[in-house]
Amino acid sequence: MKRIALFAAAAFATLPAHADRLPIPADAPPAFAAECGGCHIAFPPSLLTADDWRRVMASLDKHYGDNAALDDRTRRAIGDFLERSAGSGRRTEGANAGNGALPRLTISNWFRRKHDEVPAAAWKDKRIGSAANCAACHSRAEMGSYGERELRMPGGYLSER
């Protein structure tokens, strides 16, 4: 526990304020939560660049191993929103693995650094399932809140350390 507190202190020292808040912009079309939030939480648009989102939205029928095809009108409404709310710089770097693979916000340098104290066993836990399952541990992820105090890890991985 002491180690976590130390880590948290170190993280706060190097990150700007409000790093735990990734709110969904208020001008999101209703389809954003309904469609993008169907199989995973509606991810914060700021964690990928506009170019990344364009690529994601151009291949929804082959969406990370699933078919997430939308009608054209819905796809455009969501795509426009993602592009105008997209991020840039530090939080989006490293999200592209290359080889034509789709960008993943869960492999950016920022995401990895923020999760580097999560043990390997936690990522393999069935109750968590994948790095895209933010709400498995971040109890208020759907509200865009990722504070350390809101963490509820299913296996108690953090408190065991």
Next chain:
Amino acid sequence: MKHLSLIALIAVSGAALAETPRQIGDAYAAAQGGGYRATAARGAEFFARKFNVSEKMPACSTCHTDSPAQAGRHAITGKTIKPLAPVANSERLSDPAKVEKWFTRNCKEVVGRECSAGEKADFVAFLAEVR
């Protein structure tokens, strides 16, 4: 008082928009034509069938478990999926557009083709009678 009646009006019009599982199932049966009669037994067989088209999602039960009354888990993302059966989740089978959207998406992914209106009618009949 005026305020109250307005609320009542909104509540009534909201209820008018929602449909029952029976209405949604009947619409699919009518679309199949030929006086199609849906059966829950065929829907149950469809739900349990292993299609083995998609590697990660070979069957409905991959994500939805063996019982539509239970919460499931998305095979790729791990996100919790609310139960499919209206008995466990009253939002299910109430919005025809939503029902059709998920049939379209999941039939293509799991079954490997679009489902027929008759298959959808059977599936709805099955979910509606799960207890």
